Amino acid sequence: MNTTSLGFIGGGRVALILLSALEKNGSLPSDIVVSDMNEAPLAALKQRFPSIRTIAGGNVQAAGQDVVFVALHPPTAGEVLKGISGAVRRDAVVVSLMPKITAAQISGMLGGFSRIVRMIPNAPAISGNGFNPVVYPSGFSADEKGALARFFAAFGACPEVAEERLEAYAVITAMGPTYLWFQLYELEALARSFGMTEQEASEAVRSMAQGALETMTRAGLPPEKVMDLVPVKPLGESETAILAAYREKLPALYAKQKN
Template sequence: MQITFIGGGNMASAIISGLVKQGGHGISVVEPSADKRAQLAQTYGVTALEQPPQQLSTDDVVVLAVKPQQLKDVCLSLAPVLGNALVVSIAAGVGIAALARWLGSDRIVRVMPNTPAMVGKGVSGLFAPLGVGASDKKNAADIMAAVGRVFWLESESGIDDITAISGSGPAYVFYFIESMIAEARALGFDDATARQLVLGTFDGAVALAKQSDLDVATLRANVTSKGGTTERAIARFEAEGVKAAIQAGMQDCRARSVELGQILSQD
C-alpha cells in the first residue's frame, strides 16, 4: 500500500512503526513541524512532507491523524487533491457524514484506536459505510492490525460504544494502577518496588484471564476465600459502589463521545 499520514503525532507514529515492521508499504507523513518531520524520517525511514502531495490516486490510502478541531480545515484543503483515495480517519468525534461533506468523498473508514497501539497492543474499532468495498475494508484493517487487534462495528454509533470501553479504557486501568501504587507507597514500599508489585500483579492477572477457560467473575471468586483478606477488600469496594461507579463512568464517557461528535461535526 501507498499510505499518506496527515499528522505525525503519537498515534500516527505508533501506526507507522507497526507498518514499517510489517514491510511492503510506501509511507509518507505530512507534518507542519520541521523538527518532527526530521525525527519521523530518521526514526522510520519514511518520506516526511510539509504539504500533502499535489495529487493522490485511487490506489492511495490517506490516514487522517490530526486533532479533531483541525480536521475540517485539513479535509477542505485535502479535497482538491484527494483523487478518490481511501480515507481512514483516526480522529475522535467527527462522523463520516461530516468527513464526506468536507472531503467530497464517502470512501471513508472511521477508526477508534487506543494508546496501547504504541506498544503493539492496541484495540481498534472500525466502521465503514455500505458503499466502502471489501478491499478498502481489508486495507484499513491491515493498517490497524499493524498495532494490535481490530474489530468491525455494525453501526457508526459503535464508535461511541467502543470509546467507552477500549478507547478510554486504558485510562481506567491506569487510574486503578495509580491508586494501588499510591497505597503501596503508603504501606512503606519504595517507588520502584511499589510500581513493580502493582504492574506485575496486573500483568499476571491479565495473562491468567487470557489463558484460563474460566470467566473473570469465577477467577475473582477463586481468589476471594470466605472470611479472608480478599473478601474484606471486595466487600469495601462493593460498599463504596466501585463497580457501579466504573459502569456509570463508562456511560458518561459514551455520552460525552456523542456530544463531542455532534459539536465537532458541525459545518
Template sequence: MKLGFIGCGNMAGAMMGGIIKNNIFKSEDVYGSDVFEPSRERVKNMYGIHVSDNNVDVVDAVDVLVLAVKPQYYESVITQIKDHVRADQLIITIAPGKTLSWLAEKFGKDVKIVRTMPNTPALVGEGMTGATPNEFVTEAELKYVCEILSGFSKVEVISEKLMDTVVAVSGSSPAYVFMFIEAMADAAVEQGMPRAQAYKFAAQAVMGSAKMVLETGKHPGELKDMVCSPAGTTIKAVRVLEKEGLRSAVIEAMDACVDAAKGM
C-alpha cells in the same frame, strides 16, 4: 500502493512502526506530513519515511490516507485537502466523534472513508481497533484496510452506532487500566514492596489476566470465581471492591466517555 499520514504524532508513529515492521508497507512507500517539525523529524529518523510540512504533498502522493490529527483539527485539514482527494483513494480516520455523515459533509463529494478508533497499546503492537466503512468502500477495500490496521492492532469491523462505545471500552480504557495498576502498586508499596517491583507485579497480573480471558474463552466472572477460594484472601478483597463500587465507577466512567465522544 503508497500510504500517507496527515499528522505524525504518537498514534501515527505507532501505526507507522507496526505497519513497516510487519512488512505491510515498505518505509519508502510511507509518507507523513505535520506542521510541527520535531514530529516530522522523529518519524523520519525512526522509520525512514518521506516527510513534508505540506499536507497536500502527501495527499497527491498516496493511495491510502490516514487523517491522524486531533478531532478539533479535522475540519480545517479536510478543507485544505478535499479538492486534492481522488475518487479512488481510501481515507482512514481515527477521530472520536467525527461520524461518517459529518465527514461526508465536510468533504462535499463521494469519498471512500473507513472510520476507525485505535488505542495507545498499538505502541507495543497490542492495539485494538474498531472499523466501520461508508457506502463507497467495497468489501475488498475494507479487507485491505483491515490488513493495514492489523499491522499494529487487532481489528473488528463494527456498525457505526457502536463507535462511541468503542471509544469508551477500548480507545480510552487504557487510562483506566493504568490507574488500576498504579493503585495496586501503591498498595504494594504501602505494604513494603519497592515501587519498581510493585509495578512489575501489578502490570504482569493485569496482562496475564487479560490473556486468560482472551485465550480460555471463559466468562470473566467464572475466571474470578476460580481465584476466590472459600473463606480465602481473594473473596475478602472482592467484597471490599464491591462495597466501594468498583463496577459502578467503571460503568459511570464509560458512560461519561461515550457522552463526551458523542459531543465532539
C-alpha cells in the same frame, strides 16, 4: 487495493503507534508522507523513522497518497479536510481515526468523496496487540475490504462494527488502557519495594493480569462468582469510590463524544 504509499495528516501519538506497528510487522511502505502544523512531532517521527517524508504546515502531499490516515483532533478537522478535498485521489482510501465525526460528515468536508473508512485505534496497536474497531464504506467490494483488512492486521484485532458504536469503543477500548496502566505499574513498583527483582515484579504483575482476564472469559462463572474467588480484598473499602469515578466520568465522556 494499492497500499504502496501512505499519508498521515497529523503526526502525533497515533501516527507513531501505527507506523511502529507496521514496522514491527515488516509491512512499513517505503513511501510515507506525514504532515502536521507543528515541527516538534514531525522531528520526533523523522528521528524514529528516517525514511519518511515530513511536511510542516501543508497537507496536500500527505493527502495525495494511496491510503490517507486522518489523525486530527475533531475540532480542527473541518478546516483541514476542506483544504485537502482537491488533493485526495479518486481511487485513494481515507482512514479517519477520529471519534465524533461521521463518515457522511467527512464526505461532505471532502467534497463528496466516499471511500472513507473509520477506525478507532488503541495504544496496544504499537505492539501489534491493539483492538481497533473499523467501519468500511458500503461501496467497498469484498476484495477491497479484504485487502485493507489484511493491511490493518498489523495493528492487531480490527473487527468490523456499526458506525454508531464507534464512540462507545473510543471510551472503552481507545481510552481503556489509561484506566488500568497506572494501577499495574504501581503494583510493579510495590512488588519491587517488597523485594522482588525488576524481572520478577514484571512477570508477576503481567501474568496475574493476563490470568485475571482469562478467568473472566474462560472460568464459566458469572462476574460475582469470579470476584468472589479471592476471599481477601485489600482494596474492598475503596471499590465504591473507584466505581463512582467510573460511573461519573465515563458516561459524561461518552455523551461528549456523541454530541
